[in-house]
Amino acid sequence: MKSESMLATEKMLDVVKTLLDEEQPEALFPKILEVAKDVLHADAAVLDIGGEEPLHFSNPEKVSISISAVKLAKNEKRAVVWNQLDDESADLSKSIVQNQLTSIMVSPFRTPDSEAGYLYLQRAARKEPFTDEDSALFDSFVAVCEKFAFAAYDRLRDKESLDTLKNVVRKDGIVYSSKAMVDVIAMADKLSPLPLPVIIRGETGTGKEVMARYIHKHSPRAEKPFIAVNCGAIPEHLMESLMFGHAKGSFTGAIENKKGFFEEADGGTIFLDEIGELPLNMQVKLLRVLQEKHITRVGDNREIPVNVRVISATHVDLEEAVREKRFREDLYFRIQVLPLELPPLRDRGQDVVLLAENFIQRYGAEYGRGKFHLSRNAEKALLGYHWPGNVRELENRVQKGLVQAVHGVIQPKDLGLDDMQGQAKESPRTLKEAREAVEREVISRALKDTNANLTLASTILGIDRKVLREIMERLGLKKEDFKV
Numbered sequence: 001m002k003s004e005s006m007l008a009t010e011k012m013l014d015v016v017k018t019l020l021d022e023e024q025p026e027a028l029f030p031k032i033l034e035v036a037k038d039v040l041h042a043d044a045a046v047l048d049i050g051g052e053e054p055l056h057f058s059n060p061e062k063v064s065i066s067i068s069a070v071k072l073a074k075n076e077k078r079a080v081v082w083n084q085l086d087d088e089s090a091d092l093s094k095s096i097v098q099n100q101l102t103s104i105m106v107s108p109f110r111t112p113d114s115e116a117g118y119l120y121l122q123r124a125a126r127k128e129p130f131t132d133e134d135s136a137l138f139d140s141f142v143a144v145c146e147k148f149a150f151a152a153y154d155r156l157r158d159k160e161s162l163d164t165l166k167n168v169v170r171k172d173g174i175v176y177s178s179k180a181m182v183d184v185i186a187m188a189d190k191l192s193p194l195p196l197p198v199i200i201r202g203e204t205g206t207g208k209e210v211m212a213r214y215i216h217k218h219s220p221r222a223e224k225p226f227i228a229v230n231c232g233a234i235p236e237h238l239m240e241s242l243m244f245g246h247a248k249g250s251f252t253g254a255i256e257n258k259k260g261f262f263e264e265a266d267g268g269t270i271f272l273d274e275i276g277e278l279p280l281n282m283q284v285k286l287l288r289v290l291q292e293k294h295i296t297r298v299g300d301n302r303e304i305p306v307n308v309r310v311i312s313a314t315h316v317d318l319e320e321a322v323r324e325k326r327f328r329e330d331l332y333f334r335i336q337v338l339p340l341e342l343p344p345l346r347d348r349g350q351d352v353v354l355l356a357e358n359f360i361q362r363y364g365a366e367y368g369r370g371k372f373h374l375s376r377n378a379e380k381a382l383l384g385y386h387w388p389g390n391v392r393e394l395e396n397r398v399q400k401g402l403v404q405a406v407h408g409v410i411q412p413k414d415l416g417l418d419d420m421q422g423q424a425k426e427s428p429r430t431l432k433e434a435r436e437a438v439e440r441e442v443i444s445r446a447l448k449d450t451n452a453n454l455t456l457a458s459t460i461l462g463i464d465r466k467v468l469r470e471i472m473e474r475l476g477l478k479k480e481d482f483k484v
């Protein structure tokens, strides 16, 4: 049997671990609230962070607090405890009686951005009031939590400075730092405001839908709907009614009038993913809608005007499909006015590590698994792999990796990349991969031979130092890895 003090210590260590694991200040505060309520056996708790962007957390959702107690704690800059029985203050006792409380404990709560916050706990009537022991524990608890909050803000600032230093951009769910992606986003920013169709090309999982949402969000249609349709996933016989809607009774099962995707997207954007998969008869109908700007529901003959911007996406070669008469040429010209090419992940250099860290943070928090880091070998494995499934594959591998990893460190085997790295290098599948494998090999040798002196290495390689830097970035090669 564990002693009471052992159990209490264990609980405290658990609390510290929970709070230490939280990276984001905004996610830390609700945890502090929960832990305070639990550790000090309160029935209700409120944490208010004042400042320019005030944050307010409360459990239960609505707690009527004693403003006088909060004021007193703020004025005196210390924790105050007020119990119904020993209360002498008219103001406080009124609020205690009104709210049927036995006991209140409130302390100022400081963060780097604000001196005006407070942590407030209360116990309902018929419970034991807060004791002097509780109050001493509360004091230390607040002091420790303030330190956690300061540390979390520091970490956030460090991360932001590091991001600036490494030119990392995190924008509308898109994370990147590579030149290839900087160029794509610059192009997307140019295309977004134009009232013209866009086609996004790129291998599977490169982020075509994320990019379509980005373009919509930065267009004048941003406040209107964005409807994403995966043309490859809809059975052919349902396609027309899902796209353009149907009238009641137009076929078995059509029990009411129904809008299609185009009507739902009216005023906004429709994203037609895998447009190359559209059956030929639908291609004709789609072309007509794009030209005439109205739709007709199945089983109805009224023309309904629609104002929709089309963003389409494909990972197949549409030109070849046109040549083979699987895709109509007239539709092709209609939708491909503004093309945008998304680079595969293997051409985005260090972005792969950046994205992995981004997913580690996102899913680590979601799974409640705390903080995780990539080992140095895992970083190398990520950079060495050819990523046929691109960002989606990376996301899946990281999700699995988080479950496999122990002691907060993700190793290559957790990502399923322990022997893949070698394989990928030995067997390039395309000419481009073969060229990159040779570039990697020759550049690595020059860097090793010169102890990572870029000027010397570029002389040996017969290229400009700037060009060497660019290739190293593209291949994800780091200078420090070649120093002896």
Ligand SMILES: Nc1ncnc2c1ncn2[C@@H]1O[C@H](COP(=O)(O)OP(=O)(O)OP(=O)(O)O)[C@@H](O)[C@H]1O
Pocket (backbone or CB within 6 Å): 173, 174, 175, 176, 202, 203, 204, 205, 206, 207, 208, 209, 210, 211, 273, 315, 355, 391, 392, 395
């Ligand atoms: N640059 C990025 N930053 C952060 N997350 C990204 C980025 N690019 C893609 N993702 C994520 O990767 C996953 C795949 O992206 P998305 O679905 O947009 O790819 P896709 O090219 O449309 O895929 P498919 O070809 O299979 O339709 C999504 O979870 C998306 O959030």
